[in-house]
Amino acid sequence: MAPLRRRLAFAALASTCLIAASACSSDGGSSGGGDGRKTVKFWSMPYWIGQNDKVKQLVDEFNASQTKVNVELTQLEWKDGREKIKLAVAAGKGPDVWLMNNGLELDYLKSNTLASLDTLGYTPADLDKFLPLSRIDEYNGKMYGAPLYFDVDVMLYRTDILKEYGFDAPPRTWDELKSTAAAITTKSAAAGKKVSGWQFKGMDDHLNAINATWESFLCQAGGSLTTPDFKSSTQKSDAGKTAMNYMRSFYTDKISPVGTSALNGFISGEVAMFPFFQSVVGNVKAGGDKVAGKWAVAPMPTGPKSGCSMVGGHSLVANAKGGDLAAAGTFMRWLASPERSAQYMDFQAIFPYDPTKVDPAVKGTVEQKIAGDPNWTAIIEQLDRNTPDLVLQDRHAFQARWDAQKASVVAGVNGQSTVDKALQAIDDQVDQALANEK
Template structure:
C-alpha cells in the first residue's frame, strides 16, 4: 500500500512539475512579411533557434503579404491585442508613434548597438529622436542587368545615368536581344512609390517643403516624366504598370529583361541555377544618377522589428527582437538580406560570392533617400500611386497628376 502511495505521490509531483513548466512558458505572437528578403522558411528557422536558446518562450509566427502588413498591425492594435512583435516599414514610425502602436524602446538601445549598427539603418526605426524598434532588413533598390545581353550588344559597362539606361535599352532592343529591355514594379502599390522615390533622389527632388507637398515641381516632376517617357518608348515592359517586385524578378530571371530595378534579395535568387535561366550572368550596380547631379540614386526600403504597445509580454518580445537582429543571425542569412552591422562587411563569410553586390551596397546604402516622414503617409502614398498610374496610362499629364496628388495628400 505504501509503495502505491509513494508511486502516486511521485506521479503527482512530476505532473505538478510539468504543469509548472508549462505555466512558465510565455507565448508571444509575431507578424512578418511573406515575400522579399528573408523567406518564411528562414524566419521560421531563426525563430526555432531562438526558442531552442530560450525554451521558456514560445513564438507564434504569422505571415502576410507586404500589402497587408500595415493594416493587419493597425487593426490588431484597435482590437486590443493580437501581436507582441511586428515588422514595420521605414515609412510607418511617424504614424505608429502618433497613434501609440509601438513602444518607445530608446532606453533599451545600448551603446554597443548604437556603435555597431550602420548609421543609416537607424533611420528605419526613428521618429522625433526616439527609437521604436531595431532595424532588421537593410535594403534599397539596385539596378540589375544581364551581363550576356550587354556583351552581345557591344555595351562595355552598365549605365551610370538614367539617360544612359534609355540609350543602352534602345541598342539592346534594336539588336533584337530583348523586346522590352526594362522591367519595373509600377503596380498601383507602394512598389511604384519606391521606384519613383529612387528617381526623385536622382533628380534632386523633394517630397515636402515646410510640411507641404513639393513633388509637383522640380525633381519630383522630372522623375515622373522619366517614367512616362520610358513607358511610352516601348523600352519598358508594358506589364510594368501591373508588376510588383516578384513579377520583375521572374521576368528578369527568365531572360526577358536586360535591366531591372529591384531589392537586394533578387541578386542571389536570380543567380540560383535551379530557378533562374540567367544564373551567372547577373550584374548589379547602384541605381543610376543624373549627369551634372547625383552619381547614384537609392530609396530607403529598410524595415524594423518593434514591440507593440498592446503586448502583454514586452520583455520577452524585446528579447526575441534582439535575437533576430543580432549580428550572428544576420550574418548567417546575409545571402538574403545584407546585415545592419557595419563590421559584417569585413567578414569573408558574409561577402564571399556576393562581392559585386557588397560593392554596390557600399555606395547605395550611403545614398538612401527617404520617402516622406509624416503621420499621414498612407494618404500621401495612395494619392501618388494614383498619379503615377494615370500618367502612365495617358489619362493625365505628369504635371496635372502630381498637382492632384498634392491636393489629395492630406497635407
C-alpha cells in the same frame, strides 16, 4: 491611413476572431507559461525571402536557447498581415512584438503604441552599433524599431544581352541608361528578337513597385516628398517634372513597352535591365539555367543631382503596453542581433550594423559573404549613397502617398495624364492626408 485611435472604434465593432486565430484565445501582452517562462507573442510575415519556414525555425532556435522567455509565433500573409496587426493592436488583442517596415508607421508612433528601444533593454552601446541609416526608425530623438535588415533600389542587368549589343559595362548615368536601352531595343527589334532595353519596375505586373521606382528617380532628380516640416507634399516641383518626363520618355520613344513584366522578362531574356530592391536577386536566381552566369547587379544610374535610391527593409517593434517589456526586448535583441542579421544576408538582405563595431566573428562572417558574391560590391555602393531623409518624409501620409503614386505615376508615365496633372494629383491627395495628421 486612419490614426490608431480612429481604428479603435472600428475594431470594437469587429470580431477579433476575424483578425487572427490567436487573438480569440487570449489578450495581448506577455504572460507566464506553464514552465514559468514569460510568453512573448510575435506576429510576423515570412520575411526570409524564398523560405517561408525560416522564421519559425529561428523562433524555435530562440526558444531552445532560453530558460526565462518563450515566444509564440503567429505567421501572417503579406497580402493582409499588416492590416491584421493594426486591427489587433487597436483592439487590445495584438502581439507583443511584430514585424514592421523600416521607417515605421506614424500612426503607431503618434499614439505612443510602440516601446522605445531604451525601454526594451537596449543600451547606448547597442544602438551605436547600427548604421547611421538606422535613423529611419527614430522619432522625437528615440529609436522605436530594431532593424533586421535594409533594402535599397539597385539596377539588375543581363550581362549577356549588353555584351551582345556592344556594351561591356552597365550604364552609370541617366543619359547612358537611356542610350544603352534604346540601342538594345532598336537593334533587337531589327533582328527580330524583341528585347526591351529597360523596364521600370511597377509599370508591369507588380504595380506597388512603382512607389520604390518613382521615389528613387525623384530623389536622383533632387526632389523631395514633403517640405522639411512634413506639412506639405512637394512632388509637383521642377525635380518631379524632370523625373517623370525622363521616365515617360522611355515609352514615348518606344524603348520600353508598357505592361511587360520586368522580372519575368529579365529571366526570359526579353528585358535587359530593370530597377528594384536588391532582395529581388533571390527571384532572379530562381530562374535557374535561364539566368545562370548571365546577369549582375549595378548601382542605380545617377541622375541630375545624385545616385540615391529608395530604402526599404524591416524592423522589429514592441507594444509599449505589453505585459513584460524586458521579455520582449530579450527576444528582439536576439532576432535582430548582428549574428542573425548576418544570416539574413543569405537572401541578399543588407547588414544593418557597422561591421567594425560588432563581434570579430560576426564581422568575419559578413566579410566572407560579401567576398563570396561580387554583387555585394554594387549593393554596398548603393547603400552608401542613401540617407534617412526620404524614408522619414515617406512616413508622413504614407498610405495616401503610395496609393496616389500607384495611380498617378503610372498614368503620367504611360501618357494617360499629363505630367503636371499627375504630380498635382499626388500632391492633392497627400496634402489632404497630411492635414489630417495635425
